[in-house]
Amino acid sequence: MSGVHEPGLPTLYEWAGGTEPLRRMIDAFYDRVEADEALSVFFPGGVSERHRAHVTDWWAEVLGGPVTYTERHGGYEAMLGHHRDLAITPAQRHRFAAFMSLAADDAELPADPEFRAAIIGYLEWGTRLAAENSQVGATPVEHAPVPRWGWGVAPPYRG
Numbered sequence: 128m129s130g131v132h133e134p135g136l137p138t139l140y141e142w143a144g145g146t147e148p149l150r151r152m153i154d155a156f157y158d159r160v161e162a163d164e165a166l167s168v169f170f171p172g173g174v175s176e177r178h179r180a181h182v183t184d185w186w187a188e189v190l191g192g193p194v195t196y197t198e199r200h201g202g203y204e205a206m207l208g209h210h211r212d213l214a215i216t217p218a219q220r221h222r223f224a225a226f227m228s229l230a231a232d233d234a235e236l237p238a239d240p241e242f243r244a245a246i247i248g249y250l251e252w253g254t255r256l257a258a259e260n261s262q263v264g265a266t267p268v269e270h271a272p273v274p275r276w277g278w279g280v281a282p283p284y285r286g
């Protein structure tokens with residue numbers, strides 16, 4: 128996927144307020160996951176600091192921030208490798224997406240419809256792809272850049 132350059136608009140990363148608020152969302156999300164019967168099975172012993180930091184870096188990069196995941200954590204290929212053969216069920220995927228939406232509220236990320244629609248669009252796409260690619264025998268795209276998500280059809284209104 129090629130990056131979306133939207134002239135005159137802040138990136139979603141800038142709109143979110145940078146890495147710190149994204150880390151708050153990821154922490155709130157994994158705290159919910161650790162307490163959940165359906166999702167904690169993926170993280171025996173809890174979700175490590177390393178995992179939380181890496182997933183924060185992934186989201187920051189996707190939303191148009193620094194390319195740390197690509198430069199330091201192995202990029203798309205590493206992320207794909209972490210999901211192989213997890214056999215994520217539709218119910219688990221749905222719960223994962225719902226928890227992230229709740230975590231965006233927990234972390235008090237900007238609540239405007241435009242920003243939330245954009246990140247939920249990525250979440251829906253990303254979780255469906257992760258679930259598909261996690262099935263035993265799946266044939267995912269082996270090499271790709273980390274996606275760069277934009278505002279899509281509903282950017283902040285400029286009259």
Ligand code: HEM
Nearest residue numbers: 169178181182185200206209215219220223250253254257
């Ligand atoms: C938007 C959707 C998703 C994103 C952005 C995402 C992101 C990531 C990233 C970046 C990693 C690698 C972390 C590292 O480099 O150490 C990872 C690993 C992992 N993800 Fe996801 N993921 C998504 C969906 C899911 C879903 C739906 C599940 C399960 C219900 C899941 C379960 C896991 C597990 C178990 C690991 C491996 C943990 C480990 O072995 O260290 N992910 N995820």
